[in-house]
Amino acid sequence: MEWLQQLINGISIGSIYALIALGYTMVYGIIKLINFAHGDVFMIGAFVGFYGLTHWHIGFIPSLLVAMIICSILGVLIERLAYKRLRNATRIAALITAIGVSLLIEYTTIFIRGAQPEAYPSDAIFSKTFTVFGTQITSETIVILATTIILMLLLQFIVHKTKIGKAMRAVSHDMEAAKLMGINVDNTISATFAIGSALAGAAGVIFGVYYTKIDPLMGIIPGVKAFIAAVLGGIGSIPGAMTGGMLLGVVETIVSAVGFSTWRDAAAFVILILILIFKPAGIFGKNTREKV
Amino acid sequence: MRISKTFWIYTILALIGYAVVQMLITNGQLDMYYANLLITIAINIILAVSLHLVIGITGQFSIGHAGFLAIGAYVSAICTMHFHLPFIVALAIGAIAAAIGGLIVGIPTLRLRGDYLAIATLGFAEIIRITFLNIDYVGGAAGMQIIQQTNWTYAFFGMFVTIVVISNFTNSRHGRACISVREDEIAADSMGINVTYYKVLAFAIGSLFAGLAGGLFSHNFFIIQPAQFNFLKSFDILIYVVLGGLGSLTGSIVAAVLLTVISLYLQDFPETRMIIYSLVLIVVMLYRPAGLMGTKELPDLFKRKKGGKVHE
Numbered sequence A: 001m002e003w004l005q006q007l008i009n010g011i012s013i014g015s016i017y018a019l020i021a022l023g024y025t026m027v028y029g030i031i032k033l034i035n036f037a038h039g040d041v042f043m044i045g046a047f048v049g050f051y052g053l054t055h056w057h058i059g060f061i062p063s064l065l066v067a068m069i070i071c072s073i074l075g076v077l078i079e080r081l082a083y084k085r086l087r088n089a090t091r092i093a094a095l096i097t098a099i100g101v102s103l104l105i106e107y108t109t110i111f112i113r114g115a116q117p118e119a120y121p122s123d124a125i126f127s128k129t130f131t132v133f134g135t136q137i138t139s140e141t142i143v144i145l146a147t148t149i150i151l152m153l154l155l156q157f158i159v160h161k162t163k164i165g166k167a168m169r170a171v172s173h174d175m176e177a178a179k180l181m182g183i184n185v186d187n188t189i190s191a192t193f194a195i196g197s198a199l200a201g202a203a204g205v206i207f208g209v210y211y212t213k214i215d216p217l218m219g220i221i222p223g224v225k226a227f228i229a230a231v232l233g234g235i236g237s238i239p240g241a242m243t244g245g246m247l248l249g250v251v252e253t254i255v256s257a258v259g260f261s262t263w264r265d266a267a268a269f270v271i272l273i274l275i276l277i278f279k280p281a282g283i284f285g286k287n288t289r290e291k292v
Numbered sequence B: 001m002r003i004s005k006t007f008w009i010y011t012i013l014a015l016i017g018y019a020v021v022q023m024l025i026t027n028g029q030l031d032m033y034y035a036n037l038l039i040t041i042a043i044n045i046i047l048a049v050s051l052h053l054v055i056g057i058t059g060q061f062s063i064g065h066a067g068f069l070a071i072g073a074y075v076s077a078i079c080t081m082h083f084h085l086p087f088i089v090a091l092a093i094g095a096i097a098a099a100i101g102g103l104i105v106g107i108p109t110l111r112l113r114g115d116y117l118a119i120a121t122l123g124f125a126e127i128i129r130i131t132f133l134n135i136d137y138v139g140g141a142a143g144m145q146i147i148q149q150t151n152w153t154y155a156f157f158g159m160f161v162t163i164v165v166i167s168n169f170t171n172s173r174h175g176r177a178c179i180s181v182r183e184d185e186i187a188a189d190s191m192g193i194n195v196t197y198y199k200v201l202a203f204a205i206g207s208l209f210a211g212l213a214g215g216l217f218s219h220n221f222f223i224i225q226p227a228q229f230n231f232l233k234s235f236d237i238l239i240y241v242v243l244g245g246l247g248s249l250t251g252s253i254v255a256a257v258l259l260t261v262i263s264l265y266l267q268d269f270p271e272t273r274m275i276i277y278s279l280v281l282i283v284v285m286l287y288r289p290a291g292l293m294g295t296k297e298l299p300d301l302f303k304r305k306k307g308g309k310v311h312e
Helices: A002-031 A038-054 A060-086 A091-113 A139-161 A163-173 A175-180 A185-211 A220-233 A238-257 A261-278 B002-027 B032-057 B065-081 B087-109 B114-133 B152-171 B173-183 B185-190 B195-218 B231-244 B249-265 B270-287 B298-306
Strands: A129-132 A135-138
Touching: A002 A038, A002 A135, A002 A139, A002 A163, A002 A185, A002 A220, A002 A238, A038 A060, A038 A091, A038 A185, A038 A220, A060 A091, A060 A185, A060 B270, A091 A220, A091 B114, A091 B231, A091 B270, A129 A139, A135 A139, A139 A163, A139 A185, A139 A238, A163 A175, A163 A185, A175 A185, A220 A238, A220 A261, A220 B114, A238 A261, A261 B087, A261 B114, B002 B152, B032 B065, B032 B152, B032 B173, B032 B195, B032 B231, B032 B249, B065 B087, B065 B114, B065 B195, B065 B231, B087 B114, B087 B152, B087 B195, B114 B231, B152 B173, B152 B195, B152 B249, B173 B185, B173 B195, B185 B195, B231 B249, B231 B270, B249 B270, B249 B298
Parallel strands: none
Antiparallel strands: A129 A135
8 A cells, every 4th residue: 555655645645746747748738938027926825825814714715715816916927028029039038038037036035034944834724634445635735636626627618618719729820820819919928828827827826835944946947847747758748747747756656665765866868868868748749740 | 460459458457457456466565355356357257258258259148257267266165175286287288177067067058049048057056056965075054164375376277278269269260150050050061060069169168267267266265165166147247248249258357357346346235236137137138138338349349439449
C-alpha cells in the first residue's frame, strides 16, 4: 500500500502543476510566448488566499474565488502593459520581457511586505484523515483533487462549448485568419491570460492549503516545473498539460520515495531535456515542420 | 595592418591602465574596498563577454551561464584546496572543465531553438547546481572554504585574455560564420556553413571563459555555496548582455561595469535593485529591443561624430 500512498501524494502535487501548466500551455498556444511571470501570478494567488483566510476571514471557497479574480486581473494587466507591444518582436525580446515581469512581481512583493514566509492556517478547511485500502487520504488531498477536477471540467466547457472558447481555438490555430473572420484577437488573447491566470491563482491557494508555507519567491520552482509539465504533455495542448502535470508529480514523488529527495528538482529538468531531445512535440503535441 | 595597429594601441592603453591601478593598490591609495570592486568588475566583464559570444554573436539564447560559472568555481577550488595546485593551473583546469561541460551540454541542446533552448540551458544549469549541492566532497549546501587568491593582476589578465580572444574570434572567419548563424540559420546552412559545429564551438568557448571567471570568482570570496549559482546569477549576466546590446562587445562591457557599480551602491537595498533591474529590462525590451547599443561597438559611435577621423 506504500506505493498507492505515494501515487496519491504524486497526484496531489501533480494536480497543482497541471493547473499552472494549463496557463502556460494556453498562452503559448496563442502567442508563442513562455510567460515566465506565470509562476509569480501563482504566488500572488497564494498570498491573496492567505489574506482571505487569515485577515478577512471569508472561508476557503470565497478566498479561492477572490484569488482567482485578482490573478486574472493581474494576468490581463501584464498582457496589456508588457506583452501586447511585443507581438511582432523577436522571441528573445519577448522572453527577456517575460523574465523582467517575473522579477518585477517577485521583488515588488518583497518590497511591499518583506521576504518572510507565511504559514496557511491549519484550519483552512476541515481536517480529517480517511483510511482507504490502508492508505491515508487527508481531506486536503480530497479538496485539491475536487478543485482541480471541477476547474478542469469548467475549462473544457469554456474552451469547447462557449463562443470565447471557439475564438481562442481559432486564434491559436491561425491568428491572421481569425482576424479576417472578425474575431477580436486582442480581447481573445486577454481572455486567455485571464483564464490561465485564474487557474494559477487557484493553484496558489490549494498549494498553500497543502504545503502551508508560502513566500514571495515560491513561484519560481513550481512555475518552471509546470512549464516542464506543459512541454511534457505537448505545449499548446490542454489535455497534454493535465497529463504532463500529473505525470511529473508522480515521477517526482517516486524519486523522493526511493531516497533521492535532494535530487527531486533535478529529476524534472532531466525529464525536460530528455523530452526536448527525443520527442520535442510532447505526448499530445503534433509534430510541426519548420518552413523557410 | 590597420587592424593590428589599433589592436596594439588598445593593448598598450590597457596595460598602462593595469599598471596605474596596480601602482595605486601597492601604494595603498586604493583600499581593499575599491580593489575588490575592480576585481568584481573584471569578473563580470569576463562573464558578460563570454555570454555575448553565445547570445550576441551566435544568437543562441542561453540562460544557464551560471552553471558554467559554477563548474569553473568548484573545479578550480578543488584544485587549490584539495590538491594544492598553483592558482594559475587551477584557473586553467577550471576553465577547461567548464568548456568540457559546455560541450556536453551544448551538443544535445543546441539542436533546439529559441525558447526551448533557453529552458533547456536553464535546466542544465539547475542540474549542475543541484549536483554540487549533493556532493559532500565540496561541502554540499554549507559550501566550501577557500583561501582568497584572486588579486587585481589575475583578474585583469583574465579579462584581457577573454576580450582579446573573443574579439579576435568574432573578426575571424569562424566569427563571421557564427554571425551568419545568428542572422539566418537556414541561409547559413545552405551556404555550406556547419551550423551545429559553430553553435557548439561558440558555446564551448563561452563556457571556457565563464569557467575562468568562476575560478576568479570563487577565490575572491572565502566561501562558495551552490546557492550563489542559481538562476538569478544567470539572469544577472544575461542583463549585462541584453542591456549593452545584443551583438555589441563594448556594449556588454559598458553595461557590466555600470551595473556592477550600481548594484554595489544598492547592495543594502536588494529589493530596490531588483525592481530597478527588472523595470529597466522591460522598458529597454519594449522600446529598444536590440539593447542600448544594438550591434554597434563603442568606437563606431565616435567614428560617426568625428567623421572618420579615427582611421585616417
